[in-house]
Amino acid sequence: MAAKVGALERGGMDYLVSLPRKWVTVYLPLAVFLFVLLFPFYWMAVTSFKTNEELYDYKTYTPFWPVHATLANFHKLLFETDYPLWL
Amino acid sequence: MAVESRPLAPPLPLAYGWLERLMQSRNLLGFLFLLPAAVLLLLFLTYPLGLGIWLGLTNATLGESGKFIGIGNYLSLARDDVFWLSVYNTLLYTVAASTVKFGLGLWLALLLNEHIPFKAFVRAIVLLPFIVPTVLSAVAFWWIYDSQFSIISWTLVRMGLITHYIDFLGQPNAARASVIAANVWRGVPFVAISLLAGLQTIAPSLYEAATLDGATPWQRFRYVTLPLLTPIIAVVMTFSVLFTFTDFQLIYTLTRGGPINATHLMATLSFQRAITGGRLGEGAAIAVAMIPFLLAAILFSYFGLQRRRWQHGGRD
């Protein structure tokens, strides 16, 4: 009801769309889009915090979260390469 | 004093010399205004383009400027299997990726056009794949497509859908599909946001009028949205096709031209021949060979940009 009132106040034809319908036609596809578009960023972020052995071993460690989160990769990037120079 | 009606550009009295008349002429003024832009265009567009075309007609290498050999490079390329494969790859890549980008981009634009919570935030975040440097997303995809460590393969195996890890980039057709998928992922936000801007110019009253007349959502889309969106679509898809056709970074980072040249586009082949192989003239010729296709794409959209009477309710 509150959604409908809000829709009425906004104007336009939104009030004609029921909430369940809106979920199926709008929210669900949008969620899938967002997941696909943003997953690689999440994956890269998680990968950058993983240690090498976690990276290669999917049997012992779940790939979705760095169990032994480490800053070693960042340390290497910032202090052992020319990266700061390029920045 | 009575105001005389004067013509817009009155001829100057003969008392003025020709120089003063020149200075006052609209044509000269127009020319002067155009000059900075023309100089910029000349320096940064025409000169490199001309040099590229010239290089394509010589046998220049990376160490010495070559001699003029006319269409020698093009004749040699015509006999080259790898070159024709790259043309085929480029056309396939462009057509497939652009079509999917258009479909998904339009759908996403329609979704974003709806009223949803955190509308502004969602619209901004959706743009991320496009604005992030291509090399970055290419490396991300390289890791995702790895034949031993792909997270996609791992998940599908865990879900029991496949038994063997997918060799994304190791088989020619799989590599083509994977590369197209990566390109689509990167390009959809651009198409979506641009089309969204176009969608927002369509007056809601048109939709309301259509609904009052009993139009279904599909009919609203077909008879209201699409016609009014056509000019925007033409512009966006032209850019999208141009960028896709000349794509270099994605292919180079992911496959360097791929399993047995299966993902070599004309741009990457041109680089391999010119810089890695040292044959500048031949690489330039390959790059110049892209121009007819690009011109065709531009002309196609030029005619699409023309306003048609039916967009404004008249008959074509």
Added chain:
Amino acid sequence: MSKFTRRDVFKLGAGAAIVGAAAGRIAPARAEVKFTPEKGAKLRVLRWKQFVQGDIESFMASTKKFTQATGVEVRVDTESWEDVRPKAAVAANIGAGPDIIIGTNDDPHKFPEKLLDLTELADYLGQKYGGWYDVCRTYGTRNKRWIALPQGINGSCINYRISHVKAAGFEKPPQDLAGFLKLCQGLKKNNTPAGFALGHATGDANNWTHWCLWAHGGKVVDEHDKVVLDSPETVAALEYVRQLYPNFIDGTLTWLDPSNNKAFLAGDCSLTGNGISIYYVAKNSSDPKLQEIAKDMDHTHYPVGPFGKPSEQNLILQAFVMKYTKYPNAAREYLRFMWEKEQYDPWMIASLGYVSQPLRYYEKNPVWTSDPKAKPFGEVSKLVLQNGYAGHLGYASAAVMGDFIVVDMFAEAASGAQSPKDAAKRASDRAKRHYEV
């Protein structure tokens, strides 16, 4: 005038030098060749980017010593070795840029007339340090004059897992082709497969495909630079790889240079061709799994085929001096200084075995004896043939390598995309386009 005097002394010392070299020691007392740098000389050096940090540190320390000894300022820039190639070509083209370029492979042969003659220096170093390896002589000379000074060879060997090879029924990878194939089949059966790059991996893919081609007696061109790639020997090599490929790990068709490192270190690939980088990373890792791999791995040379002798392909590092330099003597003196054992020996040690020596004397360098697993890399220099074998080095050989013609040919035959005969013919046509100019 002074040059003449030095040459005379050379001839006198030649007899003594031969005796000394035969004994494997530095040639005994003979006039040292030294070049007097010009007054106010300044040098710009462009070299390939180091693979290990120790390399550049040792290099810069030696450079500083040179500046202190001679007063010549030296500026050293590093670029990835693939980028040095076009930069060198551009510098040669426009006649300005670095004075000394340390690049790779055929680079100096693309513009030999633009390079300073280094014959005197090369002869001196060759006589003092036991002589140049044949392949280094081929790379450094053109028409019997030295145009470049080989700095070393970025050697690669077969990297293999000892336990996995044993489980497949071999003590170590056999040195004949038939045995090697059996080994790879055994490895695949035990689910510990081998893997060699067939994608556009500039180093790894060219490295093993050229070895395979040459080992079977095939070659791209003959001594007269005529393309002979389409031959029964080539087809034999392609047939061999066609039998080898099903035993590889997945994905090799698209493997780039780091791919085999990744797979080997993850334990998925048990045999591959690579430099010492895999071993070095595993040995120095804090991860116990990688330490295990380091203990369980070793190196050996590529097998020898019907060709009759070793026929490996590796990256040659070469220093050359541009003719447009204002300080030719300073450049020569700098190179001489860096190649002398006081500087070169520590540099080899700091490079941790990434660089194999170009001169026979440096076979004794402790980097090869400090770790027995590094020893095969010290022997690589004897086993290498030049790019574009058996023809001449130049634009065509560089272009054929840069265009991955041999690699693509093997990839086509291995994957079955083309029959071996067709693959050889297509590659031959592609190569002809480069050589017929």
